[in-house]
Amino acid sequence: MKFLIKAMTVAVAMFVLAPGAKANDFEPQIKAFYESTVKAWLSDPAVIAAIKAQNGETSGYDAAKIDTLDKQWRAEAKAGGGDLVNKVAGNSLSAWLKGKKDEAGGKIAEIFVMDAKGLNVGMSDTTSDYMQGDEGKHQKTFGAGADAVFIDEVEFDESSGAFQSQLSATVSDGGSPIGAITVGVNVEKL
Template sequence: MSTLLVAGISLFAPMTALAQDAHVAPVKEFISKNVETWLTDPVVIAAIKEQNATTAGLDEAGIDKLDKEWRAQATATARPMVDEVLGRELSKFLMAKKDASQGMITEMFVMDAKGLNVGQSDVTSDYWQGDEAKWQKTFSAGPGTVFVDGVETDESTQALQSQASITITDPETGQAIGAITVGINLDML
């Protein structure tokens, strides 16, 4: 009897994986039609290039220091580092794009060549994304890469969502210079 149960579970495991991945194609289509078109906007490219020049010399200890500082400020009353990033032209650009999506986009943040946040629509829990799949499976994979993560339930809205991450490429050189992660409300797709 237990052998039969194990066999039954293993037969259904691929179906569960297929159901879980059903969101990937519609998310990629949304990204292609609604996000990729503005990833070469001068506001996006200039902000990433500027930060890449600033952070190029950072080592792991420097990155960890910035990330710890961000984490301490993310939920604090006084948060100069967080407020500086949210006040950037790129962050305002992302906030406007999010607002224009009428709830389809739940969050956005752009990362540099080190995986550090350059701009964002909302406060993230950490500043360094370089240790996460959203950066590793896009920037490290090079131009033209789109990575769609699994389905999650947004704690505040209870909506199903997924994050899509895309490599951002310098239109002049064709080289990867950063990445963006976009939260997509799957209930609205």
């Protein structure tokens, strides 16, 4: 079984990295997955309520406060937990996201939701950093407005041991962007 899994991983790697292969070769399948699964999550009351609540807490955070929290998160993530990581990992949105990941049958490597600042609101798995606002997953969705979707390149994710592409989308409430979601799609399972 391990040999079969390794062989499949090598085959996908050869396809993804083959001359002429583009980073978006899986984009049609990822878009279909977005339409059939992820899009409905964007308007789910659990997602909307959690983002709005956190936006109320973080709206006044300046760059120095966010940097301090991000450094705290990185240290806690390396240590396997701490007050900030555990607060996010233990909230009801994180439990909901873990359930969605489990229901996907291996198609999802990770899911996390960000607030208007790009800070983690909920997650299926601990992220390496707390602040996503300086990355394309937040800038090309929340920063681009309502209905924005961004599909990143396929990359090998060492933590999951799989090739994945991050699918990100703006979360809006009443047509106004309030946050974003990122889903790490395991392209080997599409």
